[in-house]
Structure formats: C-alpha cells, structure tokens
Amino acid sequence: MSEHPERAATPAEAAEGELSLARIALAEQDFRHTATHLGNAIGCDPSHLPGYALIGELVDAVGGAGAAAELFPLDRSAHVGTAAVRADLYARAGEIRHAVGLLASITASAPEFPWAAAPWFAPDLAEVLPDRDVAEVAGKFIGDLGDPVPEELRAPLAPWLDLVRAMVARPGTDPSMVTVMSGFARRLGAVDEAIGWCRTVAEQEAMAGAPTPIPLIMLGYAYRAAHQPEETAAVWQRALALDPGNLELLIDLAELAIGAGDFDGALRWARQAAALDPEHVKPIAVDLYARYRRTVTDERVGDIGPLIDLADLARTQPDQPYPRVLLRSACARVHWLNVVPAGTEGSESPSVATVPSASPIAAEKLYQTVQGYWRDPLDAYDRSVGLAGLDEAELLGLLAHVPPAPDHDPWPGLPDSSPAYWQRLAQAWTCVGILHLRTEQQWETSVRRGLLLRLLNGPEDGTVDAAAFALCVSAWVFPRQRADVAEAITRRYLVAARAVGERPAELRDPLAEVLLACPAVELRASRLARDFRTLD
Numbered sequence: 001m002s003e004h005p006e007r008a009a010t011p012a013e014a015a016e017g018e019l020s021l022a023r024i025a026l027a028e029q030d031f032r033h034t035a036t037h038l039g040n041a042i043g044c045d046p047s048h049l050p051g052y053a054l055i056g057e058l059v060d061a062v063g064g065a066g067a068a069a070e071l072f073p074l075d076r077s078a079h080v081g082t083a084a085v086r087a088d089l090y091a092r093a094g095e096i097r098h099a100v101g102l103l104a105s106i107t108a109s110a111p112e113f114p115w116a117a118a119p120w121f122a123p124d125l126a127e128v129l130p131d132r133d134v135a136e137v138a139g140k141f142i143g144d145l146g147d148p149v150p151e152e153l154r155a156p157l158a159p160w161l162d163l164v165r166a167m168v169a170r171p172g173t174d175p176s177m178v179t180v181m182s183g184f185a186r187r188l189g190a191v192d193e194a195i196g197w198c199r200t201v202a203e204q205e206a207m208a209g210a211p212t213p214i215p216l217i218m219l220g221y222a223y224r225a226a227h228q229p230e231e232t233a234a235v236w237q238r239a240l241a242l243d244p245g246n247l248e249l250l251i252d253l254a255e256l257a258i259g260a261g262d263f264d265g266a267l268r269w270a271r272q273a274a275a276l277d278p279e280h281v282k283p284i285a286v287d288l289y290a291r292y293r294r295t296v297t298d299e300r301v302g303d304i305g306p307l308i309d310l311a312d313l314a315r316t317q318p319d320q321p322y323p324r325v326l327l328r329s330a331c332a333r334v335h336w337l338n339v340v341p342a343g344t345e346g347s348e349s350p351s352v353a354t355v356p357s358a359s360p361i362a363a364e365k366l367y368q369t370v371q372g373y374w375r376d377p378l379d380a381y382d383r384s385v386g387l388a389g390l391d392e393a394e395l396l397g398l399l400a401h402v403p404p405a406p407d408h409d410p411w412p413g414l415p416d417s418s419p420a421y422w423q424r425l426a427q428a429w430t431c432v433g434i435l436h437l438r439t440e441q442q443w444e445t446s447v448r449r450g451l452l453l454r455l456l457n458g459p460e461d462g463t464v465d466a467a468a469f470a471l472c473v474s475a476w477v478f479p480r481q482r483a484d485v486a487e488a489i490t491r492r493y494l495v496a497a498r499a500v501g502e503r504p505a506e507l508r509d510p511l512a513e514v515l516l517a518c519p520a521v522e523l524r525a526s527r528l529a530r531d532f533r534t535l536d
Contacts, residue, residue: 011045018044019054026058034058035071035085042088043081047117055088065093074102080110084118091120096128104137107160111145112152116159123159126166134167135177138184148225149187161188168197175201179218186222194222202235213239217249229260247273247280254286263294285313285323292330301334301516304526308519311476315378324376331376335513336469339373340428342421343462343510352455352463358397362390366398367406370429377476377517380432387433392451395437398430399455399463427463431455431470435477443474443481456492465510468492472518482520489518490525497532508532 009017022037038058041051059068072078072086083106090099099120107115126134141160145153164181167173178197186194198219205211216239223232236253240246254269267290274283288310295302307330314323331337358366369386387395405422437448455467468489475485493515496507512529515521 012048015041015045015048015051019048019051022054026054026061029061031058031062031071035068035082039072039079039082039085041081042084043079046081046084047114049119052088052119055085056092059089059092065089069093080106084115088118088120091118096125097130097133100125100129100133100137104140104160107157108140108144111141111157114156114159116156121159121163123162123166125163126170129167131167131170131173131177134164135180138164138181142183142187145187147187148189154188157188161185161190165190165193175204176214179215182218182222186225191222191226195219195226198222211242213243213246213249216242220252224256229256232256245276247276247282250276251282251286254283254290258286258290258293263290266290267294281313281317281320282322285310285326288313289326289330300513301337304517304519304521307331308476311376311378312479315477324378327378328375334517336472336517337377338375340425340466341510341513343424352396352400352458352461355393355396355400357401358390358394358403362394362398363403365390366403366426366430366433369433370426372425377473381435381473381477384429384432385436387430388436388439390433390437392437392447395430395434395451399427402426424462424466428466428469431463431466432473434467434470435474443478444484453488456488460496460507464492464507465514468511468514469517472514475519479519486518486520486522489515490521493525493529497528 018037018041022034022041025031025033025037035058038051038054041048041054045051055068058071059065062068062071069086069089072082072089074083074086083102087099087102087106090096090102103115103118103121107113138160141149141157145157149157161184164184168178168181178201182194182197185191185197198215202211202215202219205215216235220232220236220239223229223235233253233256236249236256240249240253243249250269250273254266254273257263257265257269267287270283270286270290273280274287277283288306292302292304292306292310295306301307307327310323310327310330314320314327317323328338333339335341365387369384371383374380374383390398402423403426405419431452434448434451437451438446439448441447443449452467452471455463456471458464471485471489475482489511493508493511496511499508509532512532515529516526
C-alpha cells in the first residue's frame with residue numbers, strides 16, 4: 001500500500017475523465033451514453049471548454065441542436081450538468097431567453113459552480129435580451145444568496161454581474177429595471193455602481209416631476225452597504241414621504257437607528273409602523289428589541305423584561321422568523337444567553353454525590369449534543385433534546401465524570417479551548433439536558449425539577465450556576481414555571497451573596513449573571529445583583 005494517499009482529482013481532471021468516455025461513446029454512435037458522460041463532465045467543471053466543443057460534435061452527429069436536446073431531458077431526475085448542456089443547446093438553436101433563464105435556475109441552485117463560464121454566455125447578450133428578462137434573472141439570486149453575497153461565490157457569479165452592467169449601459173433600458181439590477185450589483189460588491197445607478201434614476205424622476213419611492217429605497221440599501229448611515233437615513237425618509245404607509249421601510253429605518261445606537265429613534269419608527277398595523281409582528285419585535293438594547297451598557301445582560309417578551313413573541317409565533325432573528329442578535333456574546341462563561345477559580349471540579357461514570361452511549365450523546373454556544377436560551381432547550389432518554393443516573397454520571405474532550409473543537413469561535421472549559425461546557429449542556437428528563441411529569445413534582453434544585457443548592461462548584469441556568473432556560477420556555485424558578489434562583493443567590501466576606505465563596509457573581517437573565521425576578525433582587533456587579 002502506498003504511504004501517500006491518492007490526490008483527489010481536480011474538477012478539470014474529473015471532467016476530462018468523463019469526456020474520454022463520451023468520446024468513445026460518440027465514436028461508436030452511442031449517443032445516449034455520450035449525453036450521459038457529457039452531462040457529467042459539464043457538471044464536474046462548467047468552465048472546462050473541451051466539454052462544450054464535444055457538445056458541438058454531438059450536435060453535428062445527430063443532425064442539429066434540436067435533435068441533441070432530446071438526449072438531455074429536463075425531468076426531475078436530470079443531473080444539473082445535463083441541464084447546463086440543455087442551456088447550451090438552447091443557445092446554439094438561437095433560443096437565448098430560454099438558455100439564460102435555464103442557466104439562471106441552475107446557478108441559483110448551485111451558485112458555487114461557474115455555470116456562466118459557458119462560451120455562449122457573454123455581456124453582449126444584453127443586446128438581444130429584454131431588460132426585464134435580465135432583471136428577473138438577477139432577481140433569482142437576490143432572495144437566496146445573502147446580502148452581501150459570500151466572497152467565495154462572487155467569482156462564479158461575476159459573469160452575471162457583467163451582463164447586468166451591460167444591460168444598464170444599454171440605451172433605452174427601463175429605469176425601473178435598473179433599480180432592480182442595482183440590488184444584484186450591490187450584493188456582489190459593486191456598491192458604488194449600485195449607488196450611481198439608483199441616484200441617476202432618482203434624479204431623472206425628480207427632473208421629470210414624477211418621483212417614486214423605489215429608486216430611493218434601493219439607493220438607501222446601496223448607501224447602507226457602503227456604510228453611509230446618514231445618507232441612508234436621508235434617502236429613506238425622502239422615500240417615506242412619497243410612501244408614508246410603507247411599513248417595511250419604517251422597520252428599515254428603525255433597524256438603521258438601532259445600528260447607530262439611537263434606540264429612542266428606533267422606538268419612534270417602530271411605533272409609527274405599529275400605528276399602521278398594530279398586529280404586525282415586526283413593529284412589536286423591533287419595539288421590544290430597542291427597549292431591551294437601550295438598557296445594555298456592556299456585553300452583559302440588560303433589563304431582561306423586554307427580552308423575555310421578545311422571546312415569548314418568537315416562541316408563540318414560530319412561523320415568523322423576524323422576532324427570533326432579533327432575539328439572537330440581543331443574546332449574542334452575552335454570558336449564558338449565548339456563551340457559557342468560564343468558571344471561577346476553584347469551581348471547576350464538580351462535587352456531585354459519588355455516582356458511577358456514564359455509559360459510552362451517554363457520552364456519545366453528549367458529544368453529539370455539545371456545541372460551543374447556543375444562539376439563545378430557546379435554542380439551548382431545543383438542541384439539548386439530544387440528551388433525552390438518559391436517566392437520572394446517566395445524567396449525574398456525565399456531570400460527575402465528564403468524558404474527555406473530543407478530538408474536534410467543540411467550541412468554534414469561542415476564546416477558551418482548554419480542557420477545563422470543555423468540562424464547563426459539557427456540564428452546562430448536561431444540566432440543560434436534564435430538562436428533557438421525564439417530561440411527562442408535572443413540573444412542580446417532577447424528577448427534573450428536583451434534580452436541578454439539588455444541584456443548585458448543593459456544594460459550591462461549577463454545577464451550581466449551570467443548574468441555575470438550566471432552570472432559567474425552563475422558565476424562558478415555559479412561562480408557568482417563572483415564579484417558581486425565579487424564587488429558587490433568587491434564594492440561592494442571596495445565600496451566596498451573604499457568604500461573601502464570611503467564608504471563601506465564589507458563587508455570588510456567577511449566580512448574579514444567571515439571576516439577571518431569569519424571568520420574573522423581583523426588582524430588589526435584580527438591583528442587588530446589578531449593584532454588586534457594578535461595584536466589581
């Protein structure tokens with residue numbers, strides 16, 4: 001056996017391998033197999049030009065592009081490379097609109113491949129295509145590829161941007177189509193061009209005495225992408241004057257204010273949007289988010305009330321993604337809400353009552369469940385379901401005898417990758433996993449509540465605040481538990497706070513972080529926790 005593993009074939013090499021088989025089949029006039037290998041070749045590397053030359057040979061052999069197209073049916077089982085060959089055949093037959101439309105669909109489904117490297121695709125197609133077609137093609141990419149488009153996708157999509165540029169430069173292109181195409185250019189990094197196109201359209205409309213909001217809205221998006229918030233706000237407010245009932249634009253203005261740290265301004269825009277539609281989720285969510293963010297002075301949790309209301313909105317309306325997006329933004333980088341904090345010195349080793357180690361099956365469930373962070377407490381509950389099915393003894397075994405850190409990095413993007421932090425992380429996930437123990441039992445008399453309270457009130461080690469947070473998560477997810485959980489965590493926090501100065505105690509500050517993230521905590525307790533934190 002060779003000491004060195006075989007090098008994987010490059011896309012061009014894989015394509016050439018398929019073309020070799022296609023050439024043999026073509027020589028034998030086995031056109032079906034020729035088509036199969038041609039489709040595979042183009043699918044391997046759409047930029048490999050010999051593949052397109054062989055398409056031409058097949059066209060000649062079967063008597064034309066129309067006959068060749070029958071060898072490349074567009075059914076559900078069709079390989080994506082087969083569809084790309086079909087687009088090429090459309091172009092050879094002069095059916096450019098069909099060719100471009102099909103290639104756009106292929107590109108939208110697999111944007112990482114350079115489908116537009118086909119030799120028939122070029123900017124001069126703008127001379128024969130309707131501007132609306134190009135705008136619609138650009139629209140296929142706008143919704144799904146991100147804003148901005150990830151850097152790694154820009155090179156394969158660059159020929160499409162060149163086509164859009166050519167269409168914008170063509171005399172007589174409809175200005176409304178230019179504004180649509182500006183969104184495509186902006187997403188691909190051509191921000192200055194997008195600004196110029198939209199500004200020109202807006203100025204032309206103003207000179208004609210018929211201004212409309214769309215060019216101004218799109219100009220605002222381009223300014224925002226160029227990190228020019230003042231210009232963005234100005235043109236969006238001009239657009240709003242033309243379309244005062246535009247709720248989405250009001251939300252955009254609120255988000256812009258939030259980005260500038262102007263939370264009072266964001267609240268004004270949100271409430272103006274709510275006046276248009278009091279039941280619409282977005283104004284409610286932005287209002288709650290801005291009210292919460294207004295209380296945050298560092299990366300620790302602020303006034304939790306509006307954030308809990310936002311979580312309830314996300315939880316009760318799962319078909320509306322916007323509240324959850326804002327919730328995750330509010331939780332980002334905050335201890336416990338998003339990141340498990342490192343333990344205090346001397347609190348890492350658990351003092352759980354002596355129990356045997358968990359089984360290998362339980363350890364494997366833990367490895368599969370643990371990730372570096374949860375996106376918000378609701379996410380922590382959902383993802384910890386991987387530990388469902390473990391009994392009390394197994395869960396305690398995972399806490400008392402944390403399995404060794406896995407070979408892979410379970411905490412991507414987090415600053416601490418030490419073995420001690422792995423233990424901390426594993427214990428936190430395990431405690432949240434306890435919430436899935438015997439869920440058929442009523443909370444007040446449940447095994448899961450009892451076990452978490454034992455850990456919360458047990459010896460002062462790293463499992464105490466982990467158990468406190470698990471209880472906190474349950475309160476986020478199940479409002480009926482909030483008073484019970486708040487009382488339990490408050491009582492334990494006060495015990496830890498009174499111990500400071502009387503004996504070695506390291507739990508006051510870690511528990512304060514959980515207390516401040518817990519729903520329904522009485523104001524006196526939260527003020528005490530916040531005051532101690534400020535003094536530190």
